[in-house]
Amino acid sequence: MIDTAPTELSAPGRKQRVRVAAGPAAVVIGGALALLLVTALHLGHGRSDTGLLDLVRLLFGSGDADARSVLLGGRLPRTLAGLVAGAAFALSGALLQSSVRNPLAAPDTLGVTAGAYLAVAVSAITGLSLGDLPRGGVAFIGGLLAAALVHTVAGGSRGRPAHLVLAGVSVTLALSSITAVLVMLFQEETGAVFFWGHGSLAVADSGRSLAVLPLLGAGLAGGLLLARTLDILGTGDETARGLGINVGRMRLYAVLLSVFLAAIAVSVTGPIGFIGLAAPHLVRFAGVRKHAVLLPAAMLWGATLLLAADLLARITSPTGNEVPAGVVTALFGAPVFLWLARRLPPEPAAPGTVLAPQRRRLGLPRVLAVTTALLCALLYAGLVLGDISVPWSQIPQILTGGGDELLGPVVLEYRLPRLLVAALAGALLAVAGGIVQTVSRNPLADLTVMGVSGGAGFGAALILVALPAVPYAMLPVAALLGGTAAFALTYGLSRRGGSVAPERLVLVGIGCFALTTAATNYLVAGARFQVAQALTWLSGSTYARDSTDLSLLAAVTVIGIPLLVLSFRRMDLLALGEDTPRTLGVPLERTRLAVLVLAVALAACAVAVVGTVAFIGLVAPHAARMLTGSRTHRLLPTAAVLGAALMVTADVVGRVAIAPAEIPSGLLAALIGTPYFVWQLRRGK
Secondary structure: OOOOOOOOOOOOOOOOOOOOOOOHHHHHHHHHHHHHHHHHHHHHOOOOOOOHHHHHHHHOOOOOHHHHHHHHHHHHHHHHHHHHHHHHHHHHHHHHHHHHOOOOOOOOOOOHHHHHHHHHHHHHHHOOOOOHHHHHHHHHHHHHHHHHHHHHHOOHHHOOHHHHHHHHHHHHHHHHHHHHHHHHHOOOOOHHHHHHOOOOHHHOOHHHHHHHHHHHHHHHHHHHHOHHHHHHHOOOHHHHHHOOOOHHHHHHHHHHHHHHHHHHHHHHHOOOOOHHHHHHHHHHHOOOOOHHHHHHHHHHHHHHHHHHHHHHHHHHOOOOOOOOHHHHHHHHHHHHHHHHHHHOOOOOOOOOOOOOOOOOOOOHHHHHHHHHHHHHHHHHHHHHOOOOOOOOOHHHHHHOOOOOOOHHHHHHHHHHHHHHHHHHHHHHHHHHHHHHHHHHOOOOOOOOOOOHHHHHHHHHHHHHHHOOOOOHHHHHHHHHHHHHHHHHHHHHHHEEOOEEOHHHHHHHHHHHHHHHHHHHHHHHHOOOOOHHHHHHHHHOOOOOOOHHHHHHHHHHHHHHHHHHHHHHHHHHHHOOOOHHHHHOOOOHHHHHHHHHHHHHHHHHHHHHHHOOOOOHHHHHHHHHHHHHOOOHHHHHHHHHHHHHHHHHHHHHHHHHOOOOOOOOHHHHHHHHHHHHHHHHHHHOO
């Protein structure tokens, strides 16, 4: 299963900051007291007039029937679910971090919860879900398959810790997109799963929580049996082997147990992020290192954090609507991820390392000719296909001012502008992704995982949800400002010692993406109006895009082309590593920042028009690099055409698949790009 190169949870070779050494007993007792306090507050808060004193009187036999109904029918199931799921997520995260020796490891960052959610959704669609415990079994299988996929994509046992997290986030994006498409296509079958999939205690059921309690106890017992082995693994693989421990086998046991516990939690409350990341680190920060104490202490604090998040979600909802607890845990857990990512030391990269061999399989003119012909064929098909079919022979006549008078407006005023918008947006996203991959020398990087798309989505959500009186025309401006601010935050937090390590830049970007996405989900989940519009835009859509949007993207393209041409040589130098540019007198940090700002501007303008679209900036540069090599003057033009073709394909399929309804292009782009992306990363070096 998942294996990594030896990496201490606290980075070796660095001066350690002063830690709070509270002592194991104080951490456990403090966790128990905090849990009791939060549990009491959680039981006492609700929409009814029944308060904590009423519930206390009920415990002593003097309460009324209404208080009993409130306690047993609503609050106790919700509190019990929070206790069970929080403890399971925290124990899962602690085992995962210790087994793979990666401080950023957690069930959500390594794709386990996303795989579990997808498996449960598929089970609901196919009718194989037969109850609560079978749901947990299905979630376990899905989480285990997702963990295996992350392990494979990250390079197996040779993968570095940062790559493991990057692969986990990429797989999570892919699986989440697939789940969203399935939920949209099978709304009746997945209606109950949809709200549960956002991680909410509102769907809690006492029977389910009580049924998994023995499984949670078994998971804790298994973790305690592995405690001494995990202590030894923390000293390094060589030391553990010298003491007779089968490192691979023990790591496999710990990962399987971690996935099992995550599946338990997901079966109760749905996928909830960052509890498995934050709770173990909270205990470690207090000075606890021995796993015999760390594991149960993490469970106490994990349950406390989840109940506190659910309580906070109900108290601070913008409109009084139900906000899933998973949204609040992400909102406050993302800064923990940012803090951990910023503390990671840069991993050494060999000078001269590039993303792909320089050898080219095909010449650039031939590749551009073939891919452009493919793009034109897709555009032609997009003009023909739709809920109103247009004869193939009519298209040339309509484009030249003739043809059927009724079909002409359908082609010229509706389909052609949105197809061209899709093509230009896809090209801009692909070019931006190619720039980021080249500069960061990381094949898993694009503007989505660097936080720009999330920041743009948050800017748009402010207009759509929080400030509905602001004119809709301000939506692109707000998205552009949000994306730029997110990039500024990512780049600023990534700087250490006057330089920006490429892998730290991407990891911090993932944290910013999680933070802005959580803030967006908080606004959308608590809103009463325009939620459908906001969700459609945030999923990435070319619906109702017109000539105004086309003019904006065309202007950006015209301005961006000469700037890209002027940057080709410097990007090639940046792709060679840290030392070569400095040897040639290139100001490394200033050049990197200028090139990244150009990529952010291109991507933010595209996001401002079509919304957040994942994987275009990941898949298109990969395919272009395989066809023409990694030199930027060959890579970026090819990536632009392939990105346009991918986005046009997503637009056409989204319009035709469930016509007259539509599937957002962003979801389909991720669905189309995922198989190629996984295959390419698996075969890559």
